[in-house]
Amino acid sequence: MSHLEARAGHPGAGHLDAGRPEVSIIIPVYNEEDGLAALFARLYPALDALDTSYEVILINDxxxxxxxxxLADQFHVRPDTTRVVLLNGNYGQHMAILAGxxxxRGEIVIxxxxxxxxxxxxxxxxxxxxxxxxxxxxxxxxxRQDSLWRRKASQMMNxxxxxxxxxxxxxxxxMLRAYSRRIIDTINVCGEVNTFIPALAYTFSQNPTEIEVAHEERFAGESKYSLYSLIRLNFDLVTGFSVVPLQWLSFIGVxxxxxxxxxxxxxxxxRFIVGAEVQGVFTLFAITFFLLGVIIFALGLLGEYVGRIYQQVRARPRYLIQAVLEQHDGVPAVPGANRAGAAQ
Known part of the structure; x- marks a missing residue:
């Protein structure tokens, strides 16, 4: 039987325990209608086969x-293991994951x-x-099934x-990563408005490791990350977790x-030995323009750090929840409308 022929709503070993499930699966979703059926057809059988308690949290960004x-339809198919968080706008992948x-509730969050x-x-x-x-x-x-330029760019940025x-x-x-409950609880009380979750979790970890996983071509649709988005993400990562760029800037200034x-x-x-010269005017212009470029770059870098401070001190919610689809006492319910994700 192919993956697509498997039934996404097969109840099995994944029923939630009376207490916390062992595993929580967090999946942010943004314009993925073409691939969701295939995702459900593979995800739930794979989790049922693990013979452990789990919950799947799907976040519509x-x-x-x-x-x-x-997502709502899938919740009604598997309300015992599925929770759906509906955000009232597009807040970005990492904010959606934070909402998840x-x-x-799981001891292991993936x-x-x-x-x-x-x-x-x-x-x-x-x-x-x-x-x-x-x-x-x-x-x-x-x-990796990505293009050559994307693999090389990723390696250089790493x-x-x-x-x-x-x-x-x-x-x-x-983004296929696993975190302990302790790390998740720490992230949940962290007040950063702009962050990169894997890096933030790494700073809180005591015993991290890495493993190799398979990689396939995208099932449907196009990547939501453009070249500009990737550059922006890496710039946020660097300025959000280090002041080294500012130190480099100070060193360059000296x-x-x-x-x-x-x-x-x-x-x-x-001037005193040779006298007045005219030949060096263009050289001085070149040096002046170079220094102006350095100054503009420095202002941009400083502005990036100041902008992050500005966003932080505003203390606006990182996201707003329109509704949460979840089961209470065996009965599907829709509580939690208009809840805000605290920024502090």
């Missing part, structure tokens, strides 16, 4: 297609993208590794990020100041 309706973290590039069948590997005593399990995509932030993640773009002073002395000496 303001989708403009039929994703929200399909706030709803989660994040998974909805595009099926990371097979749900790999979840068991992360659970097994967490049971060995690790509190953070990252993943490395083997035989190396640059590691040198700046000292956060060791071999494959920062893979070097340029010393160089400018040396050039001034040189020109002054030549």
């Amino acid at each position: 303001g989708s403009r297609d039929r994703s929200a309706a399909m 973290f706030a709803q989660s 994040t998974l993208d909805a595009d099926l590039q990371n097979p749900p069948e790999e979840i068991g590997k992360l659970i097994a590794k967490m049971r060995e005593g690790y509190d953070y399990v990252g993943s490395i995509r083997k035989q 190396r640059l990020r590691e040198r700046i932030t000292r956060i060791k993640m071999t494959d920062q773009g893979c 070097i340029l100041s010393l160089g400018s002073a040396a050039l001034f002395v040189l020109l002054l000496v030549r």
Whole structure:
């Protein structure tokens, strides 16, 4: 039987225990209607086969297609193991995951993208590794199915990020990761408005590790991350977890100041020895424009840090919840309308 022929609503070993489930699966969804049926057809059988208690938390991040309706339908198919969080707008992947973290109850919390590039069948590997005593399990995509430029760009950004932030993640773009309850509870009380969840979790972990996982082509649709979005994400990651760029900027400023002073002395000496010169005008213009470029870059970098402070001190909610579809005492219910995700 193919994955698509499997029935997504097969009740089995995944029923929630009376207390907390062992595993929570967090899946943010944004305009994924073409691939959700395939996701459900593979996800639930894979989790049922693990013979452990689990819950699946699906977060609709303001989708403009039929994703929200399909998530609601899936909740009615498997209300025993499914919870659906409907956000009232598009807040971004990481804010949607934070909304899922706030709803989660599992001792092991796993994040998974909805595009099926990371097979749900790999979840068991992360659970097994967490049971060995690790509190953070990252993943490395083997035989990545992305384009060459994207793989190379990712490798370069990974190396640059590691040198700046000292956060060791071999494959920062893979969201198939597992976290302990302690880390999730710590993240839930963390007041950062802008953050990168895998890096934030790494800073809180005591015993992290990484494993290799399979990687497949996107089942349907297109990636929600454009080149600009990826650059923006990495810039946020660097400025959000390190002040090294500011230290580099200060160092460059000192070097340029010393160089400018040396050039001034040189020109002054030549003025007295050689006399007035006209030939060096274009060189001075080039130096001036270079220094202006450095100043503009420095202002932009400082503005990035100031902007993060501005967003933080406003203390606005990170997200707003329109509704939560969940089961109470065996009866499907829709509580929690218009709840806010606290920013502090």
